[in-house]
Amino acid sequence: MKAIHYSANGGPEVMTYGDLPDPVAGPEAIVIAVAWISIEGGDLLNRRVTPPVRVPFVPGYQASGTVVAVGERVTRFKVGDRVVGFNWNGSHAELFEVPEHYAYAVPADLDLRLAATIPVAFGTAHDSLFEYGGLKEGETVLVQGAAGGVGLAAVQFAAQAGATVIGTASSAERLERMQLFGLHHGINYRTDDIAARVHEITCGRGVDLVIDLAGGKGKEALVQSLRGHGRYAVVGASSGDLPSFGFFELIRKAMHAVGISFGRDMHTPRAHRLLADIMHQIGDGTITMPIDREFHLSEAVEAHRYVADGHPFGRVVMKAASA
Ligand SMILES: NC(=O)c1ccc[n+]([C@@H]2O[C@H](COP(=O)([O-])OP(=O)(O)OC[C@H]3O[C@@H](n4cnc5c(N)ncnc54)[C@H](OP(=O)(O)O)[C@@H]3O)[C@@H](O)[C@H]2O)c1
Missing domain, CATH: 3.90.180.10 (Medium-chain alcohol dehydrogenases, catalytic domain)
Structure with missing residues (x-):
């Protein structure tokens, strides 16, 4: 071959x-x-x-x-x-x-x-938001790296679930295009102060859940954007640098950090049911x-x-x- x-x-x-x-x-x-x-x-x-x-x-x-x-x-x-x-x-x-x-x-x-x-992008996004991220209707999620494969899947699922969706990308055009997929608030990670914008959008409260697809130094602004007892899903490192967490960073907000590895779940009956449902939703055009x-x-x-x-x-x- x-x-x-x-x-x-x-x-x-x-x-x-x-x-x-x-x-x-x-x-x-x-x-x-x-x-x-x-x-x-x-x-x-x-x-x-x-x-x-x-x-x-x-x-x-x-x-x-x-x-x-x-x-x-x-x-x-x-x-x-x-x-x-x-x-x-x-x-x-x-x-x-x-x-x-x-x-x-x-x-x-x-x-x-x-x-x-489908399987990796949509399954990872769904598990990061719901199975391990615990996202509920009415909560606010921040997706770092929202215009990539996992990010766009996460934006659509979160909007569908009735959450307020904040996402980051590298240009205004990308953020505007993401509105068609359910994005409520876009932040340009190259030019904007992410934590300050989140502060504004959430009236000082902070987000309930962070989905971090980029890792690296950008993580600090994401931690600042989180509310007390908020959840932080460690998913990817598309910035090229792996993230790491300091002791005080974790305890200052009593933050829940959860590592995601969808590959560890993909063989399970739960993941098979989830992916079958997602394929039907993509087949009928609900998500794409x-x-x-x-x-x-x-x-x-x-x-x-x-x-x-x-x-x-x-x-x-x-x-x-x-x-
Ligand atoms: N843990 C798991 O189970 C699991 C499963 C799937 C994927 N992943 C990981 O998740 C990450 C994303 O996967 P993907 O398939 O969605 O990748 P992708 O389609 O290549 O998208 C990556 C996104 O990251 C953004 N990005 C790059 N550098 C950034 C930075 N410094 N700050 C903020 N955003 C940045 C890019 O946005 P712009 O183009 O707008 O710059 C791009 O849209 C990868 O690292 C992948 O390995 C993990």
């Missing part, structure tokens, strides 16, 4: 397009003929900082397509089924092996291109994910560069042979 692979961490240029052996379905796994690959924020973070577990290493969390092989203990899928799958690596390829418990059926009314963007740009798998270097530097709105996808 054709695949993208690398042997050492670094920028997009460490990736090569070439031939690798086809994956074989393990007893509890399926192999997907890949149609569409969604480039996830975590794919970039892994390429930069996570040492490859084997080389050559095929990156990528998530892709949709058609099942072409099933392991002997697989019960939920057969050859020909349309699915979207997750694995800790391997999606940047024409064939993608995923454990059955990380595979999700794609309803007939949902196209595979959009389906490729804008696809900013398409590339071919062979253009992965350019595609990763665009995701890192081009400020895409929503998701960037790559097309593989079976699309």
Whole structure:
């Protein structure tokens, strides 16, 4: 099969397009003929900082397509089924092996291109807001990095749940566009004082929940924006720097910090039910994910560069042979 692979961490240029052996379905796994690959924020973070577990290493969390092989203990899928799958690596390829418990059926009314963007972004956003973030109707949430994949999913879910939604992005155009997705108040993280704006918007009260997708130094303003006993969901580090919390930072506001790892929940029946419901909501247009740009798998270097530097709105996808 054709695949993208690398042997050492670094920028997009460490990736090569070439031939690798086809994956074989393990007893509890399926192999997907890949149609569409969604480039996830975590794919970039892994390429930069996570040492490859084997080389050559095929990156990528998530892709949709058609099942072409099933392991002997697989019960939920057969050859020909349309699915979207997750694995800790391997999606940047024409064939993608995923454990059955990380595979999700794609309803007939949902196209595979959009389906490729669903499990990680929408599942992470939903769990960060509700399962672990405890967001309730009438509360206020601040989403740092709101115009990316997880961010836009979070904005839509939070607005749908009757929360007041504050989001940050790098330009006024992006913040304005997010209003169509339910954003109530936009803050430009490059030019505005986030904590001061939140203070204004919440009449000094602070937000109930922070969803931090960017990490790094921006975290200090997010902590300042939180009310006493507020909740802080530590989700991502798209700024390129990992966040860390000081002792007094945590206790000054009796803050609840919760780490999110949707990958630890994705195999559970709860997550399967949640994702099935989300796919139906996306199928009927209640919520969506804008696809900013398409590339071919062979253009992965350019595609990763665009995701890192081009400020895409929503998701960037790559097309593989079976699309
Ligand atoms: N813990 C988990 O289970 C989990 C699951 C999924 C993703 N993640 C992580 O969550 C993060 C976001 O994922 P994603 O897929 O949504 O990524 P994405 O689509 O690439 O979006 C990242 C967003 O971060 C914003 N950003 C970058 N630097 C920023 C800064 N200094 N301050 C504020 N915002 C900044 C960008 O906004 P602008 O373009 O407007 O600058 C961009 O919209 C990634 O780090 C990913 O690894 C974690």
